[in-house]
Amino acid sequence: MNVLVVGGAGYIGSHCVRQLQAAGHRALVLDNLVYGHRAAIAEDVPFFNEDLGNRAAVTKILTEEKIDVVMHFAAYAYVGESVTEPLKYYENNTGNTIQLLLAMQDAGVTKFVFSSTCATYGEPDTLPMVEDLPQAPINPYGQTKLQVEAVLKDLAAVDKMSSAVFRYFNAAGAAEDGSIGEHHDPETHLIPLAIDAATGKRPALKIFGTDYPTPDGTCLRDYVHVDDLSRAHIAVFEQLENPGTFAHYNLGTGKPTSVREILDAVEKVTGMPVPAEEAPRRAGDPPSLYADNTKARTELGWEPKYLDIESTIATAWKWHQSHPDGYPE
C-alpha cells in the first residue's frame, strides 16, 4: 500500500513509518516541521514539507503519489495549552483535519487512520476503560479529537470514508535500536523528564499529586510502547477494505502504573537515583486511566509486546543515551 503519514516526523508518526516499511508498504511523509523533526525520517522516505491546511497541495500529493491510505498523526497535543489557547487547537486539530478530509475527497482517497486519545473519555466512571464508555472530554484537546471522530462516523454512515480510530493511552519508549525516539519541545511527559532528572539534565522531578485515590496516592496511567501502537495501525488495513467502516479501538497495555512506579523503574533501568519532590496536583489530570484492550486484541489480533514497564523504559533510555539532546535541529 502507498501510505501518506501526516505528521510522520513526529514521535508516534516516525515510529509508524518504520513499521510500515518493515511490513513492506511504501510510506511517504507530510509534515510542516512545526513540532516534527526532519532527522526522524530516513533520507529515502519521500518527504513533503507542507501544511495540512493547504488543500490544493495535499490533493496534488495524494493524486500524484497514488495514495491508498492516509494516516493522520499531526496534532497539537499539550493538554494544558489547549485550555489556555483553545482556538489554536480547534483550528489545527479540527479545522485542518477537515481540510485534509476534503483533500482526500478531491483525490478520491477513502481510507483513513486517525490518532485519537483516551482523553476523549474525560474522567471515566469505570476501569479498565472499554470503548463504549461515554465520551466526555474535560479539555479542548480531547474535544478536538472527539469532534474528528464524529466527522468520521458521519462520513462512514454514507460510505464516503472507511476509518480506523485509535484511542491511545500514554505513548512511551523508543525504537528498539535507539535510532529514533521521543523529543518534544517543551517536554512535559513523565518518562523523558524522569530520565533527564536522573542524568542531572533537568532539576528534580515534580510528582504532581500524592493524594489521589490510588494505591500509592499518585496517578495511574497505561504506558504503551510506541512500536506496539504503530503495529496496530497496520493490522487494521484489512478492515478498511470494507466501505463505510468506522472502527475504533483503545490502544493500551491494560496495565496501570503509578507515577512512583515509573520513577522506581527509571532508577532500575538507568542505575541512577531520580531526584523527585512532591508537588500539588496538575490541573486536569484524572486519577486513573487504563485500557481494556480486548477489542483490539480480538478484532485485530493485536498483541502488545512490551508488557512490563521496565522493558519500555529501557528503549527510552537507549534513545536518550545515544541522543542526549534529542534530534539535532
Ligand code: UFG
Ligand atoms: N507527571 C508528574 N510530573 C511530571 C510530569 C507528569 O507527576 O513532571 C504525572 C502526571 O501528573 C500524570 C503522569 O505523570 O499523572 C503522566 O503524565 P504525562 O504528562 O506523561 O501524560 P498525560 O497522562 O498527562 O498525557 C497523555 C498524553 C496526552 C493525552 C493524555 C490523556 O500525552 O496527549 O495522556 O489523558 F491527552
